Amino acid sequence: MSLLVVGSVAYDSVKTPAGSRETSLGGSATYFSIAASYFSQVSLVAVIGDDFMPEHVELLESHSVDVSGLERRNGKTFRWSGVYSTEDLNQRETLDTQLNVFAEFSPELTEEQRATEYLFLANIEPRLQTQVLEQMSPRPKLVALDSMNFWIDGSRSDLDAIVAAVDLIFMDEGEARAFAGEENLAQAAKRIHAVGPKIVVIKRGEHGVLVSNSGDLFALPAFILDRVVDPTGAGDSFAGGFMGMLAATGDLSTRGIRRAAVLGSVIGSFTVQDFSADRLAALSHDEITDRFAAFEKLTTFAGLDDGGPLPRGQ
Amino acid sequence: MSLLVVGSVAYDSVKTPAGSRETSLGGSATYFSIAASYFSQVSLVAVIGDDFMPEHVELLESHSVDVSGLERRNGKTFRWSGVYSTEDLNQRETLDTQLNVFAEFSPELTEEQRATEYLFLANIEPRLQTQVLEQMSPRPKLVALDSMNFWIDGSRSDLDAIVAAVDLIFMDEGEARAFAGEENLAQAAKRIHAVGPKIVVIKRGEHGVLVSNSGDLFALPAFILDRVVDPTGAGDSFAGGFMGMLAATGDLSTRGIRRAAVLGSVIGSFTVQDFSADRLAALSHDEITDRFAAFEKLTTFAGLDDGGPLPRGQ
Numbered sequence: 198m199s200l201l202v203v204g205s206v207a208y209d210s211v212k213t214p215a216g217s218r219e220t221s222l223g224g225s226a227t228y229f230s231i232a233a234s235y236f237s238q239v240s241l242v243a244v245i246g247d248d249f250m251p252e253h254v255e256l257l258e259s260h261s262v263d264v265s266g267l268e269r270r271n272g273k274t275f276r277w278s279g280v281y282s283t284e285d286l287n288q289r290e291t292l293d294t295q296l297n298v299f300a301e302f303s304p305e306l307t308e309e310q311r312a313t314e315y316l317f318l319a320n321i322e323p324r325l326q327t328q329v330l331e332q333m334s335p336r337p338k339l340v341a342l343d344s345m346n347f348w349i350d351g352s353r354s355d356l357d358a359i360v361a362a363v364d365l366i367f368m369d370e371g372e373a374r375a376f377a378g379e380e381n382l383a384q385a386a387k388r389i390h391a392v393g394p395k396i397v398v399i400k401r402g403e404h405g406v407l408v409s410n411s412g413d414l415f416a417l418p419a420f421i422l423d424r425v426v427d428p429t430g431a432g433d434s435f436a437g438g439f440m441g442m443l444a445a446t447g448d449l450s451t452r453g454i455r456r457a458a459v460l461g462s463v464i465g466s467f468t469v470q471d472f473s474a475d476r477l478a479a480l481s482h483d484e485i486t487d488r489f490a491a492f493e494k495l496t497t498f499a500g501l502d503d504g505g506p507l508p509r510g511q
Numbered sequence: 512m513s514l515l516v517v518g519s520v521a522y523d524s525v526k527t528p529a530g531s532r533e534t535s536l537g538g539s540a541t542y543f544s545i546a547a548s549y550f551s552q553v554s555l556v557a558v559i560g561d562d563f564m565p566e567h568v569e570l571l572e573s574h575s576v577d578v579s580g581l582e583r584r585n586g587k588t589f590r591w592s593g594v595y596s597t598e599d600l601n602q603r604e605t606l607d608t609q610l611n612v613f614a615e616f617s618p619e620l621t622e623e624q625r626a627t628e629y630l631f632l633a634n635i636e637p638r639l640q641t642q643v644l645e646q647m648s649p650r651p652k653l654v655a656l657d658s659m660n661f662w663i664d665g666s667r668s669d670l671d672a673i674v675a676a677v678d679l680i681f682m683d684e685g686e687a688r689a690f691a692g693e694e695n696l697a698q699a700a701k702r703i704h705a706v707g708p709k710i711v712v713i714k715r716g717e718h719g720v721l722v723s724n725s726g727d728l729f730a731l732p733a734f735i736l737d738r739v740v741d742p743t744g745a746g747d748s749f750a751g752g753f754m755g756m757l758a759a760t761g762d763l764s765t766r767g768i769r770r771a772a773v774l775g776s777v778i779g780s781f782t783v784q785d786f787s788a789d790r791l792a793a794l795s796h797d798e799i800t801d802r803f804a805a806f807e808k809l810t811t812f813a814g815l816d817d818g819g820p821l822p823r824g825q
Contacts (some may be wrong), residue, residue, distance in 0.1 A: 199571060235821075236821065236822050284694065286694070380597070380599075381736075381739065383735050383737045404715070404718040404732075405718075405732055407732075414809055415809065415810075416719075416731035416733075416809050417732065417810070417812070418719055418734055421696065421697050421728055422697065423697045423698060424695060424698075442822075450814050452640065454813040455813065456812055456813055458812075459812050482821060485821060486815060486821060489815050493814065494630075494732055495729065496729075496770075497764050497769075498731070498769040498807075499769065500807065501770070501804075507549075507550065507799065508551070508759035508760060
């Protein structure tokens with residue numbers, strides 16, 4: 198089964214405590230596509246400028262990403278630059294955003310793209326997300342959405358409309374709280390369910406992920422790394438691994454969703470180990486399975502009965 | 512086997528988004544003792560003023576806590592008041608601290624107390640923690656320490672001395688980073704190991720716990736609650752459940768340490784569901800085992816092979 202992603206392809210300039218990198222490959226759809234490519238066939242719909250380098254198209258193609266939906270326009274590719282806090286890598290400040298050709302993005306899907314069974318609407322304007330979803334026919338088996346604070350503050354009614362129409366939503370912790378108007382995460386998830394999505398996936402950065410899926414709550418810590426080089430793209434890589442696994446297996450059971458969340462976390466944990474998609478794009482099958490096993494080792498604990506019943510108790 | 516705790520018994524006044532409570536039972540050693548009492552025999556060494564209410568001594572006794580080390584002095588009991596952020600329950604501001612009789616605390620152990628096999632040095636001045644440890648004879652099977660930012664900033668050389676002398680240290684995330692001078696938690700844990708403790712337990716509040724135990728890393732998310740009433744005492748209750756389990760089973764294997772961390776989290780999760788020790792002090796054996804099972808359900812995921820091998824991979 199295959200997976201369609203609509204989002205941004207960009208050039209990023211980032212500064213982190215580990216160093217800095219100018220004009221490197223970025224964008225939500227880029228990270229997502231490469232991450233998902235380890236599990237599933239991916240079709241990418243995005244816009245690039247005439248400055249977009251052939252080697253970056255080739256990188257996507259080397260991951261068997263279908264780039265026929267990568268529209269080239271006159272002008273410059275979307276650019277973002279930001280700096281991460283030395284005290285808290287979860288905090289970053291945007292220094293500059295240049296939408297460039299992304300400002301004119303108006304995705305038109307081909308017949309084949311419209312029939313894709315799994316759809317991921319990466320972080321773009323909610324109005325465009327709706328425009329994409331309306332072109333899908335038949336309705337995909339699963340429609341997932343990513344959002345961010347900017348749209349929560351700026352286009353709330355458009356955002357509500359698309360949130361109501363999707364099956365799964367990815368939000369970071371702060372976004373979930375802001376969108377729901379509720380500090381308690383379990384309650385916030387309930388309010389988001391009430392708007393529409395059956396599956397709510399709350400990304401907590403270095404604190405892991407919380408999945409609320411029709412009454413099934415799943416909490417997973419983040420993988421523990423000795424060194425984080427650049428957090429950019431971690432959330433999009435997480436979503437890519439998650440959705441790639443779902444598209445590949447078709448397993449939407451609670452077990453399947455939990456496993457997808459672990460694989461998303463595995464993939465995202467590689468992304469942050471280097472700048473841009475350098476580490477993400479160079480993964481082997483063995484590295485992925487080894488880190489999945491390491492995740493199990495990191496989080497597993499023996500049941501209460503394995504050590505006998507509770508020693509006392511009143 | 513039994514467990515000795517030396518720390519504070521206090522009256523707290525707190526304000527949280529859920530409400531407020533004046534002059535209620537608090538203190539690190541109070542929460543610790545009640546939490547540990549569900550698993551182990553506990554002896555408490557602390558100081559109280561002449562305002563300390565008989566009903567609070569009776570509450571401890573009803574949990575079979577040995578209160579013979581509860582020294583009563585002329586003056587008022589230690590008092591603390593604080594307010595929790597409505598945006599982030601992990602953040603609190605201290606409004607007032609009155610040491611009162613706690614300022615004169617100089618713990619002297621009885622012959623029986625000196626021979627206790629498990630020792631918990633709750634958050635008191637590092638110099639006093641050392642004074643207690645020096646009285647122990649023979650050396651306990653396990654000595655654990657809790658600390659806080661105040662001492663990291665104020666009495667660093669005294670703190671270093673006691674950290675070097677213990678087997679296990681509990682620190683919150685910010686304390687671990689400040690003590691180690693290192694933002695990355697895995698690296699911070701390594702630096703703390705290098706000072707002395709074989710087991711480093713990093714408390715992450717609503718984000719769970721990270722245990723670093725001689726090369727074994729264990730990450731556990733916090734239990735997800737629909738409502739948190741008052742976070743006060745969560746960390747001390749966690750430590751109480753953790754140490755109570757170790758003292759009861761004597762199981763210091765990596766499995767045993769992991770299970771203790773889960774039980775600590777279980778106990779701490781009850782504490783925050785009401786003000787003071789109201790919920791903590793009213794637990795049944797079934798409630799503890801049920802929540803342990805709920806913790807397993809919240810965190811368990813199926814192995815990769817349960818769904819067949821990875822669908823693709825390059």
